[in-house]
Amino acid sequence: MSLFRLDASILPTTSASRSLADLVEAEWRTAHPASEVVRRDLAADPVPATAWADVVTSNFVDEGDRSDRQREARSLATTIADELVDAEALLFAVPLYNYGVSQHFKTWFDLAYTDPRIDPQGTALRGKPATLVTVLGGNYAAGTPKEGWDHSTSWLRRVLEDVWGLDLRVVERPFTLVGVNPALDSFADTAAELKQTAETHAVRSGREIAGLVAASR
Numbered sequence: 001m002s003l004f005r006l007d008a009s010i011l012p013t014t015s016a017s018r019s020l021a022d023l024v025e026a027e028w029r030t031a032h033p034a035s036e037v038v039r040r041d042l043a044a045d046p047v048p049a050t051a052w053a054d055v056v057t058s059n060f061v062d063e064g065d066r067s068d069r070q071r072e073a074r075s076l077a078t079t080i081a082d083e084l085v086d087a088e089a090l091l092f093a094v095p096l097y098n099y100g101v102s103q104h105f106k107t108w109f110d111l112a113y114t115d116p117r118i119d120p121q122g123t124a125l126r127g128k129p130a131t132l133v134t135v136l137g138g139n140y141a142a143g144t145p146k147e148g149w150d151h152s153t154s155w156l157r158r159v160l161e162d163v164w165g166l167d168l169r170v171v172e173r174p175f176t177l178v179g180v181n182p183a184l185d186s187f188a189d190t191a192a193e194l195k196q197t198a199e200t201h202a203v204r205s206g207r208e209i210a211g212l213v214a215a216s217r
């Protein structure tokens, strides 16, 4: 039994999402020291962009007539789904890129979603404790000039919470580009507060998912 952790940041050495996910993972490890942490690093090991279509099209082909690529894609989909189904809790760390969802995460999600166990009517993931850590370079809060431009967070929440039925906590840290992009220097105090709030939420959510799993054992 285990925690499954997915990372989607393409810049691991400076990653704010990985740092926050580390806080969640640390709480998990404290509560469940003997438990395994299964990792999927989508930057180091991206899911091939062709895999999803290969699985979908393979469903219209007799098993013996499937191409090698279709067979490999089906096998990868099963491995990815196994990781989700087998874990007791899930942790996703996903940045905002180009005002939308990370392409690495979308490719991974689409492939996982081909597995019949991971179905809105299925029970394999329903109610499973989970944390989504998401980080944004800018700030898209209500009343800000870019309100409505974050097309990642609401999609992530929709698919993880409503489609997959996870018992989801969302830890969000906006303004990670403050201190990196000089044009944002005037937001240093706000960004520092948002960072601290996100860290507090990350620790809390790690304790919560670990506690829920402990209570269910």
Ligand SMILES: Cc1cc2nc3c(=O)[nH]c(=O)nc-3n(C[C@H](O)[C@H](O)[C@H](O)COP(=O)(O)O)c2cc1C
Residues within 6 Å of the ligand: 009, 010, 011, 012, 014, 015, 016, 017, 018, 095, 096, 097, 098, 099, 100, 135, 136, 137, 138, 139, 176, 177
């Ligand atoms: C290629 C690229 C595109 C990005 N696009 C956006 C964007 O559209 N909006 C935004 O607010 N931040 C954007 N960012 C900033 C990232 O969201 C921010 O740096 C975040 O902290 C990255 O996650 P990480 O720190 O875990 O690597 C982008 C960063 C990169 C590298």
